Amino acid sequence: MKIKNISIKNFRSYYGTHTIELYEGLNIFIGDNGDGKSTLFDSLNWLFDTTLTEQKNERLISKKCLAHLVSGGDAESVSVSMTFEHDGEKYIEKSFDFFLDANGNLKTANYQFVGYEEYGSERQRVDGRRLLDRCFDASIRQYCLFKGEEKLDIFNTDNALQYLVNTFSEVHDFDMFYTGDEEGFTEFAVQNAKRARDVAIKNANATTQKERDLNTAIGEISRQLTSVERDLKDAENNYNKYDKLLTDIESHAEASEDLRRINDRIKNLKERKENTELKIDDAYSKKLLDDYWIMCGMSPVIELFSEKTNAFIKEKQKLEIKEAEKKGKKEAIKEIAAGVLPLDPLIPDRKSMENMIHDEFCKVCGRPAPKGSDPYNFMVQKLQSLLDSISGEVPNDEEDSNLFTNNYSVELQQILRNVDYMTMRINGLQNEISGSVKENNRLKMLAKNFQRSIDDAIDEKNKLLSKNNNITEEELDTDYKNISNWNKYRNDADHSREKLKIRKKELNDKLTELQSELAGISKDDKSKTAVLVHQALQYICSAFAYAKQKNTRNFIELLTTHANGYLKKLNVDDFHGVIQIIERANGAARLQLVDNDGTIVTNPNTALETSKFMSVLFAISDLTTLKRENDYPLIFDAPTSSFGPQKERDFYAAISSVNKQCIIATKSFLKEDGSLDMPKIEHQKGKIFRLSLNPDCDLEKMSTIQTNIEPIKMNI
Amino acid sequence: MAARNTTDSLFALWAKRDAYFETHFQDEIISKFSDYGVGSSKSNEAKGKTFGGGYEMFIIAFFIGLYSDSRRELDKSLDKKKFGQPIEYWGNLDSRTGRKSYPEIRKHIFAALIAKTDIDLIALEKGEIEAGDVVSTLIDAMNEYANYGFYYLAEKLKDNPNSLYRNSGFLDIFLDLTRKKQPKDEELEEL
Structure with missing residues (x-):
């Protein structure tokens, strides 16, 4: 899917109709704060939203257009449309009308979401929502539109990896055969075969004492195995839980240390401030009498x-x-x-x-x-x-x-x-008074300086916490204090997990041995067959379990390889290392950076963090292309706000070399005085547009606000 | 010569008297900065006031008048009010937490009044004038100095209502009044 052009009409600050012809590679929209970057992003987001059937939101209407409406007069419309290439040229448009009724009340009407696609040489009107969901479905869209740097981490929710794997790999196809929760076909078959085997054995006419003993032993081992498997699952869960906690703590270790240092500093400063304030004796009015100052x-x-x-x-x-x-x-x-x-x-x-x-x-x-x-x-x-x-x-x-x-x-x-x-x-009173006033002023100044230092330290703390995904201070502190406990629990869980795995293997081996022995001595063909069928189905079930695991691992490896390819491009000079995707329990995952000597980078700077997330997004886009045999655009609003100028230039250069359609709204390429940095712009390989407010608009009056889109660089 | 006991002393006679002021200053100044009129000094309302008893405000006003070397006769047409607490009890006890007693201030007020009034001490000593009359003269002078002080404070409050609520509000007045004199004296010497 490639977007060929976008048309925006009367959408918030976009007064009138604006049509933008897009390049199939990099498209940059440069604008300062308030110039309409986010509105551009929001207009596309509105167009791509297929969750609601009626979207006549009055807040979307251009205030300038609204100001020109006359009561009882003609209607105007808000619309966002897009022409795109996806197995032929297609077009979607979302719009609604608005007008003032005879009483001057704002009314909306005629909500439409229409699409057009070509059938042979004909162009047919279709339902826009269905067309969009067919060409650019929600599961893909969620990996294509990103607002701000902080939204780029797609792994920040539970089941994120599971969702990704299910959406972009074939692993999901295994679910009908094996789920791991006894809901797959093979698991179901094994259970039934087991029941059939047990019944067959029980019903066998001439059951020998040996067979009875074996059956009893198999039953006992099976029970033990079930119990061990349950314990193992608990142990796995416990291990994963503590491991996740410790990994988080590890990634926050430096932050914890910093937090402790800052808190110690704050405590120390507060104590010093309190001690200083206790020494201040500035009840001067009372001193006039009590200390005879009035007799000066x-x-x-x-x-x-x-x-x-x-x-x-x-x-x-x-x-x-x-x-x-x-x-x-x-x-x-x-x-x-x-x-x-x-x-x-x-x-x-x-x-x-x-x-x-x-x-x-x-x-x-x-x-x-x-x-x-x-x-x-x-x-x-x-x-x-x-x-x-x-x-x-x-x-x-x-x-x-x-x-x-x-x-x-x-x-x-x-x-x-x-x-x-x-x-x-x-x-001596005059000297006593001036000495006391001077001393109190000195102490007050000292207390004020302590307070200033406390405020600075609190600021530093808040910055530290926000830098660490807004983790609360209590969490950071509690986790840090309990780190030895968590370590012990994880080790205990690991130890128990290993023990249970060995036990499970022992029991499985024993079970197989007993089952083989039973199969060998069973006189009854029916029970013999039932035992063999159960055994065979167990093998099949294990094979599916292994295949599913293997496929998931392959998908993660593929994603990691692609992501690292992009990371290398995006971090030409800065970082030499790789991204690792760590799989966790419950379908969750986390990303970590490991440098060339194998050290985990616990607190990467924001630019590196953004590069990491972007690399993964590009990698996902690649996998999407592989799976859907189509490419999809990536749309970002202000993804590089933490980048320095040099880093920004390298970043955009790298993105333009990635063979993907990217639409990026950014403040980059603006000088401090708000003018465009043309040499940098010329350096880019892509189309560049300037978003700016109409010079005659008054920021205090919404009814004058109007964004203009001006092409700056159209030659690629 | 008959021996005198302390109750007969001029100071004792003076200290048994109470000061008085123009009633309007109660609301304008005294109650604003002292517990005067609120009953027990432990009442919540009283907490946080600059001074304790209302007489403390009077002492402040008196010294303002004294250092300004200015007296102002109490307006005969206006109501007057007494504190209900004779001078001998002023600053005697540490009734409020953290406060100290200040007996020397009473002695110095008395000394200042003797110094600043035209009392014929010889006539008093000879018994030609009554001690009671002399004490009345001293009390009148004290009230007049304080009256000047109260008007001075009222003016200050009018100019800047917050000025006296600062920790150094009252201290600054005294530093101002006592420092101003020094350059003046120096100037006179130079002349």
Whole structure:
């Protein structure tokens, strides 16, 4: 089957009709994000979908076309069609009409899936679905259309290999003879022959003791054999189960190791972050009070308080001294007046003076002082002065009282001492605050850096998990932790499997021996024949089982050989090794890469992984060709998004050398500024088209979106 | 001279008094940042508040006024409210987990009030004026400094409602007020 042309009309961004003539080899559609690559792929996928009978999905309608509709006006249509060569030229078209009714409601109608094929010189209309299923059936289509890199692994489901083998090989033909589940003809015949033999032997007239013993022994051995076969099947299943688990773990071993390392790092970072955060003490508002930070500006106030208190105390003392002086003087007068206080021996007291005046003789000078003389007058004057000074000034005791009735100065002094005691602390507060703020900021920055590192590590972890087929962290971790258990279980199952195989062989040998012996001594022809028939059918059944197994192995070998041929082409310089297809229980399989020295490549890069899957797809396509005597196109949407530019160029060069029709929508060959990389394009052997949005479209308005298809390189 | 006991001291008389504020600040500021008005400090609503008792907000406001060297008379036309907790109990007990007592702040507020008011200490000592009157003067001054502080905070909240909810919201105010003075002093010295 070769697609000659595709026509798309009003399908989502493909406004109007676009017809593309395809090359029988490589066809590349280059477009940036949003230019319509996936829509192109989706349009073909819609055309190839034969599962539904009515497919008038309004979401498929071009919004631009819809915007041009008039209520109650003409209908428009969505259609995708294809002309292809498959035992003659054929054509299929899927379409439906749409219009706005009188109320402006969108309506769809006239869904059609039509086909045309040539009969002789005539072109006849046929059912499109039937034509497609006949030429390009679903079992083949599923190996032909791929969206994105992650969908390329066709072995990611159970029964995938079984399906492949059944679809593309002759092995399925054996099923009517042998299934392995006692449902094939030979298995059925063996069972019936066995029953017939048993009945015949039982009914034989002259059964000897020896025959009875042999029959008993055969019956016992058969029972044992059945039991061993059942156990063997369980052991096989167990072995396969643990083997698959260990293979998965093995392929994830590096990821497990990385995950453990990342988790350890995250744990360590979280601990350090928590410890750092515990050290942060930034309840600054509470510290204002609890740690006295609020007093950081108190120094000048305290100074003022100190000045004021000291001035008060000084003033008070001054007043107290004055008061004391005043008090002292009064006391002296009192005492002098009372004569309690003796005068200087050289100063005569009042009595002596009166005597001296009376005697007219100065006892101080020792000279006479006659009345009227100067010395006499001097004495009289002195006496008068003395009398004046003491007369009427004797202090009254009642007048004596305290100047200050309160003593707050002592209290203020005490408070001053208290605040002085705090002065050193207060003077250091500014430094304490700025030190604390600085330290907290440093710790916060540190915690923030730890958080950033934690976020980076989590990102790294997510990338790691998504790289490993989105396996969950728990699975990876649990598997890794249980690896020794799984190993033990697999070894136990293997050991038991081997033991049971030996036992089965022993029992089979013994059974054959007993059956031969029984056949030899059986007198009765009927029972003899029954034994021989059963024996013969058993041989036939084994032969079919072997043939089926052998054919499956041959198919896998063929597929592997073809895949490796493509892998070599697709990985010219990068990888030197082979793909192996490992068969598993329940019809499943997995692909593995083994390099030239026999090492399994557990974590290939995405480009190599894509090359691996593509090689298998090309190989399947080859086998399809062999089986159906026809070739089929391969259609990919963005299969190389992880490829580097050099790798991409090699990849497309390799694909163009593969003799297959490939339709690939890709972002490759676009430069960073969105322009085409013409030298690279010229290098390709195939048709190249450019998908781009109409320059006048407004990305905010769906009704303006329109994809254009422009042929870039048509000469091969 | 008669011996004085502590209950007679000026500080003790002052500490037995309670502060008061313009009632509107209860909703505008005090309850926003302290447990004031929510009853038990263990109530859920109280958890997470910046301060404990409402008086803590008053202390903050007082020091803002003090460091700004600005007092603002309480508006006579507005209602006033007391905290119901005399000064002597402010910051006395470690009632909330992780909090410390801070008795020195009370002494420093008292010292600041003595320093910043024009009390005739000699007259007080001589008994010419009553201790009770002096204490009233100190309390008035304290309330006026705090009143200035409350208006200052209200303005801050108006300008940027979130500014005080930051860890360093209140600290920044004090650093700002106390640092600003230094360059001014230096400038004066240079002049």
